[in-house]
Amino acid sequence: MAYSQIRLKILPSVRCLFDKMVQVKVEGLAPHKQVQLRSKLVDDRGVIFKASALYKADETGQVDVYRAPSLGGSYTGVEPMGLFWALAPETPHSKLLKKNVLSPTLVEIEALSGETGEVLASETNERQYMTEGMKRIPVQEGRIRGVLFVPPGKGPFPGVVDLYTFGGRLTEPRASLLANKGFVVLALLDLEYFEEAVSYLRRQPEVKGPGIGIIAISHSGGLALSMSSFLSGISATVCINGCNANTVIPLHYKDIVIPPLPPVMKNIKITESGLVDIRDALPDPSLEKNRASLIPIERASCQFLFAVSEDDHNWNSVFFAKQAAATLRNHGKESFKVVTYPKAGHFLEVPHMPYCSSGFHGAVGSDVVFGGEPKAHSEAQLDLWEKVQEFFKIMPDICVLC
Numbered sequence: 001m002a003y004s005q006i007r008l009k010i011l012p013s014v015r016c017l018f019d020k021m022v023q024v025k026v027e028g029l030a031p032h033k034q035v036q037l038r039s040k041l042v043d044d045r046g047v048i049f050k051a052s053a054l055y056k057a058d059e060t061g062q063v064d065v066y067r068a069p070s071l072g073g074s075y076t077g078v079e080p081m082g083l084f085w086a087l088a089p090e091t092p093h094s095k096l097l098k099k100n101v102l103s104p105t106l107v108e109i110e111a112l113s114g115e116t117g118e119v120l121a122s123e124t125n126e127r128q129y130m131t132e133g134m135k136r137i138p139v140q141e142g143r144i145r146g147v148l149f150v151p152p153g154k155g156p157f158p159g160v161v162d163l164y165t166f167g168g169r170l171t172e173p174r175a176s177l178l179a180n181k182g183f184v185v186l187a188l189l190d191l192e193y194f195e196e197a198v199s200y201l202r203r204q205p206e207v208k209g210p211g212i213g214i215i216a217i218s219h220s221g222g223l224a225l226s227m228s229s230f231l232s233g234i235s236a237t238v239c240i241n242g243c244n245a246n247t248v249i250p251l252h253y254k255d256i257v258i259p260p261l262p263p264v265m266k267n268i269k270i271t272e273s274g275l276v277d278i279r280d281a282l283p284d285p286s287l288e289k290n291r292a293s294l295i296p297i298e299r300a301s302c303q304f305l306f307a308v309s310e311d312d313h314n315w316n317s318v319f320f321a322k323q324a325a326a327t328l329r330n331h332g333k334e335s336f337k338v339v340t341y342p343k344a345g346h347f348l349e350v351p352h353m354p355y356c357s358s359g360f361h362g363a364v365g366s367d368v369v370f371g372g373e374p375k376a377h378s379e380a381q382l383d384l385w386e387k388v389q390e391f392f393k394i395m396p397d398i399c400v401l402c
Helices: 173-179 191-203 219-230 288-293 317-330 374-393 395-401
Strands: 007-011 015-017 023-027 034-042 048-056 105-113 119-128 135-141 144-150 157-163 184-188 207-217 234-240 251-253 256-258 303-309 336-341 358-361 366-369
Touching: 007 105, 007 119, 023 034, 135 191, 144 173, 144 191, 157 173, 157 191, 157 219, 157 374, 173 184, 173 374, 184 191, 191 207, 191 219, 207 219, 207 374, 207 395, 219 234, 219 251, 234 374, 303 317, 303 374, 317 336, 336 374, 374 395
Parallel strands: 015 119, 157 184, 157 207, 207 234, 234 303, 303 336
Antiparallel strands: 007 023, 034 048, 034 105, 105 119, 135 144, 144 184, 251 256, 358 366
C-alpha cells in the first residue's frame, strides 16, 4: 500500500470552536482494511488524554466516522465525536484543565494500520474558545475578580454571570463559548462579592437589560439560587447539579447567615476502586433540624432551569431539584423547569468535553466518584447546551414578567 496516498481529513476545517462537531475521514486505504484511529490532547496541566477506535474501510477504501461504526476501543458503534468525548486521562482522577482560552485546545488524530500499528496519516484539530472579534477583559473592580467576555457586533446583548470555580481556579471555557452565542458573560472567580458583580455587569453598555442571567454548577449552584433569592435584577437562573440548601461554608448576606447543611458521615461510602462516594452524605434539607440551611428560593422572581444527572454521585441532585421545584410550586410559582439526564454524571460541561468520572474534592480532601457513563454523559452535555442557549435567549421577555 502506498501510504503517501492515504489522507486523514478533519471537515469542514481543522479549526473550529470547541463546542462544534467535526467530521473525521480517512481516504486512500485498501478496501475493507482495518485502521485504528487515535486521538490525543495535552491539557494546561500537562495531563495527557487519549482515545482510540478500530474501523474497517469500505469498498472505496474510506472511513467516515459519521457513517462507519467503531468495532472496538474506547467506544463502539457510530459515534461521530467519539474520538473527543471518549478522551480519558492517563493520570487517574484528572479533569481537563484549560487555563487560557486565548489559545485553542489541540487534538491530534492519527490513523494507524490495523495490522502493523504504523502511523499512516495524522492531522490536528484546533478547538478554539473565542470567535474572531470577541473581547476578553480581565476584571478587577472593587472586590470583583473575574473575566468579561463580550461578543463581536453592536449589541446590546443579554448579560450572564457564570459561576464556575473548580479547585479555587477561575474556569473560562463555558463563559467564552457562551459569549460566542451572543451573550455578554462575566466569569467570576471570587463568589463572595456576587452582588457587586451583578451591578457591574448590568452597568456594561453592551448588556441588554433590565435583568441578567446566571449559570452555575455544583456548589456554585447554591450560590446562584441564593443570588436569585436575595438580589433584584436576576431574570433567569440555570442551576446544574446543585443543591437547594447552602453547603460547605456559611453564606452571609447583609444581616442574614445561612449555615451549611451538615453532612451525615455514616452515609459516605468507599467504592471497590477505593474512591469516596459522597452521593448520600447530605441529608434532607427540608427536615426541621436542617431548614436553616435551605435557600429561600420562594423569594425569587426569576425563571429557573434545573438540570440534573440521575447518576450524579457528588450528591443527590435529582432529589434537591425536585424539592426546589416543590417549594416554588407550593408558593404558587410555575416559573421553573427540571430536566433530568439518565446515566449522566456530576460535571455536565460544554459539548465534547471529555467525561470526568472522578477527581479531587476540596471539601472532602480526597478523590471522589462523580458518576455517569461516558456516552450518555456526552449526549446530556449536547442537549443541555442547546437548552441553556434557548433559555437565556428569551431572558429579556422574562424580565418584563418578573
